[in-house]
Amino acid sequence: MPAVTKLDLEEFLDILKQLVRHPSVVGSEHAFFRYLQRELEETHATVTLYEGLLVASGTQPDRMHISAHVDRHGLICTGPNEFQYAAFVARNRGDLLGDSVSEQTFQTIAERFHERFVQAYVPWSGTYLGKGTIKRSYLCERRGNLVFEVEGLDHVLPGTPVAYQDRLSISYGRVSAQLDNVLTTAMLIYLFRQGFQGTALFTAQEEAGRSWRFLLEWFRRCGIETQDLLVLDTSPFPDIATADAQQVVLRKRDANAIFNPQMVAKLEEACQKFGIRYMFKDEMLAKQNEQRVAEGKNPTSLGSTELGRVASASEGTIQGATLQVPTTGYHTPEESAALSSIEAILDVLCEVALEE
Numbered sequence: 001m002p003a004v005t006k007l008d009l010e011e012f013l014d015i016l017k018q019l020v021r022h023p024s025v026v027g028s029e030h031a032f033f034r035y036l037q038r039e040l041e042e043t044h045a046t047v048t049l050y051e052g053l054l055v056a057s058g059t060q061p062d063r064m065h066i067s068a069h070v071d072r073h074g075l076i077c078t079g080p081n082e083f084q085y086a087a088f089v090a091r092n093r094g095d096l097l098g099d100s101v102s103e104q105t106f107q108t109i110a111e112r113f114h115e116r117f118v119q120a121y122v123p124w125s126g127t128y129l130g131k132g133t134i135k136r137s138y139l140c141e142r143r144g145n146l147v148f149e150v151e152g153l154d155h156v157l158p159g160t161p162v163a164y165q166d167r168l169s170i171s172y173g174r175v176s177a178q179l180d181n182v183l184t185t186a187m188l189i190y191l192f193r194q195g196f197q198g199t200a201l202f203t204a205q206e207e208a209g210r211s212w213r214f215l216l217e218w219f220r221r222c223g224i225e226t227q228d229l230l231v232l233d234t235s236p237f238p239d240i241a242t243a244d245a246q247q248v249v250l251r252k253r254d255a256n257a258i259f260n261p262q263m264v265a266k267l268e269e270a271c272q273k274f275g276i277r278y279m280f281k282d283e284m285l286a287k288q289n290e291q292r293v294a295e296g297k298n299p300t301s302l303g304s305t306e307l308g309r310v311a312s313a314s315e316g317t318i319q320g321a322t323l324q325v326p327t328t329g330y331h332t333p334e335e336s337a338a339l340s341s342i343e344a345i346l347d348v349l350c351e352v353a354l355e356e
Contacts, residue, residue: 031126058197229320
């Protein structure tokens with residue numbers, strides 16, 4: 001396939017701009033699913049909605065399976081003028097153990113939400129219910145969650161999702177917004193517009209650690225076994241220089257499973273074809289752990305991905321590879337990615353997913 005052109009990139013960014021404006025708080029994704037369904041049906045895809053999952057298929061649904069999650073971080077009203085971090089509420093967490101990457105991240109970024117504009121919406125219809133401003137956020141040890149004080153949403157009822165008011169910003173060769181994971185959702189819409197005829201699976205509640213169950217349930221429901229599942233996501237880095245050292249992030253494994261070597265090699269070959277800088281994140285983490293052990297420190301996790309959990313739970317009957325966009329500002333409204341990385345991912349996707 002030819003490389004992505006400037007016009008292709010502009011078309012993709014137009015898709016992304018629209019998606020960013022539609023809220024999809026973890027645990028309250030239904031309205032976003034309905035919007036996504038309309039967009040996909042315009043490409044003549046066959047679209048089916050399940051619990052926690054939207055499936056879009058072309059004329060060759062078994063040719064390839066690609067997955068991306070649609071949920072983003074936000075708040076949920078849990079009482080009179082009381083708001084908590086939606087991901088921990090959705091996963092029914094009773095306490096914080098303090099040992100996961102996400103929990104450590106939340107403690108670090110709790111104050112970053114100060115003065116953020118947010119909007120409440122009806123979870124099923126997406127109807128706008130008003131806007132507010134986060135005045136304070138802090139980690140409450142008693143409740144084991146991030147708690148937010150929000151001005152302007154006193155009328156909101158418990159159970160109402162509250163999303164960050166988001167707009168896509170493009171400057172200095174980077175895009176920024178709450179990208180995880182509206183970015184790869186937009187990539188799949190773009191892929192269908194380019195003629196993709198396989199199957200795309202859009203999952204809910206990935207940020208609450210539940211999306212892999214919806215994915216696995218669908219494969220079992222349909223009696224499908226596959227070795228070609230491609231899972232798209234973002235991959236966080238501490239700063240722009242570290243993120244931009246590579247345009248694409250690949251993995252040979254995660255903490256749960258070793259991925260399909262043939263599928264991984266196919267992605268690596270596509271990167272080499274287009275001269276794309278890439279790295280294997282599991283190898284980087286393994287090297288860091290060797291250094292940590294040498295220094296007498298405990299090793300960190302290799303990370304847990306949607307694919308790894310599905311591969312492990314299915315005992316290898318569902319396998320594949322991951323393809324990730326390096327980003328900075330993880331889990332914040334200013335998460336950013338280089339335009340060159342987006343182009344690179346689109347090049348790889350078109351190479352492996354479209355007919356010659």
